Amino acid sequence: ARLSAGLRKVLDRGELRLVFQPRLSLARSRISGVEALLRWYSDEHGEVAPDDFIPLAEESGLILEIGEWVLREACLTLRRWQQHGAGDLTLSVNVSMLQLLRGNFPEVVRRVLEDTGLQPSVLELELTESVLMANAAQSATTLQAFRTLGVSLAIDDFGTGYSSLAYLKRLPINTIKIDKAFIDGLPGDPEDVAITSTVISMGHSLGLRVVAEGVETEAQLGFLAQQRCDEVQGFWLSPPLDAHSALGFIRNWD
Numbered sequence: 367a368r369l370s371a372g373l374r375k376v377l378d379r380g381e382l383r384l385v386f387q388p389r390l391s392l393a394r395s396r397i398s399g400v401e402a403l404l405r406w407y408s409d410e411h412g413e414v415a416p417d418d419f420i421p422l423a424e425e426s427g428l429i430l431e432i433g434e435w436v437l438r439e440a441c442l443t444l445r446r447w448q449q450h451g452a453g454d455l456t457l458s459v460n461v462s463m464l465q466l467l468r469g470n471f472p473e474v475v476r477r478v479l480e481d482t483g484l485q486p487s488v489l490e491l492e493l494t495e496s497v498l499m500a501n502a503a504q505s506a507t508t509l510q511a512f513r514t515l516g517v518s519l520a521i522d523d524f525g526t527g528y529s530s531l532a533y534l535k536r537l538p539i540n541t542i543k544i545d546k547a548f549i550d551g552l553p554g555d556p557e558d559v560a561i562t563s564t565v566i567s568m569g570h571s572l573g574l575r576v577v578a579e580g581v582e583t584e585a586q587l588g589f590l591a592q593q594r595c596d597e598v599q600g601f602w603l604s605p606p607l608d609a610h611s612a613l614g615f616i617r618n619w620d
């Protein structure tokens with residue numbers, strides 16, 4: 367209860383920060399983009415993990431305001447990087463179920479893009495399977511609006527939710543992010559090997575980009591490259607970094 371009372375004031379106090387985790391294209395050996403991840407540095411509670419405060423923000427409805435702040439801050443940061451010569455990066459932003467269920471979310475995204483001057487094609491929204499399945503009918507309409515806008519869509523934590531392969535066919539998805547749970551056992555665990563290689567080839571057959579999350583070791587990387595996984599993200603490449611360090615990392619890579 368004290369945590370959620372404190373949460374109400376975070377936006378006013380400026381206690382929220384974004385960090386950015388780079389993603390590597392295996393075919394091009396280039397940094398292809400970043401995922402924006404939210405951090406709360408509370409005066410009162412210290413650093414609070416997203417897994418602890420995002421559920422509270424969802425319960426209180428505050429996630430709508432926080433989510434819009436995240437989107438705007440992330441787009442502003444990318445725009446600034448572009449002006450510093452770091453072009454051609456995708457910006458991934460996590461979206462919560464409540465945001466998607468609000469009918470005006472595509473309009474919010476359109477307005478933030480217009481205000482910040484970021485091209486829609488740069489932005490990729492990450493949705494989890496549970497978000498998609500919770501309201502499949504409304505999701506389809508909302509997601510179509512994003513396609514019209516020119517914004518890309520990714521399924522986050524792929525394989526951990528109540529998956530229905532039907533939505534890959536029905537919804538305008540561009541990218542699948544394979545959950546870390548399946549990457550952890552690579553390349554030794556035969557089940558993780560089977561699941562990962564199957565998801566990669568299925569994704570490619572459907573014309574989707576496939577990203578592996580939580581890649582921590584050279585051996586995992588080698589397996590994923592051999593399977594023609596498109597991109598990797600994880601501690602092997604880089605942990606999430608503050609905006610300044612992330613730009614430095616990206617420039618240093620090129």
Ligand code: G
Nearest residue numbers: 402403404415416417420436460461462606
């Ligand atoms: O960055 P970290 O691994 O601590 O993130 C933990 C969880 O919080 C992940 O599931 C991630 O998707 C989620 N998360 C991080 N930032 C955001 C955000 O801006 N919005 C939403 N809805 N979820 C986020």
Ligand code: G
Nearest residue numbers: 403460522523580581582599600601602606
């Ligand atoms: O659910 P989502 O994919 O949005 O969550 C991303 C979270 O995973 C972030 O909080 C990030 O800090 C964490 N993360 C990213 N890469 C790695 C990794 O290689 N290992 C571990 N343990 N966590 C990671």
Ligand code: MN
Nearest residue numbers: 401460492522
């Ligand atoms: Mn994510």
Ligand code: NA
Nearest residue numbers: 522523545579
């Ligand atoms: Na994930």
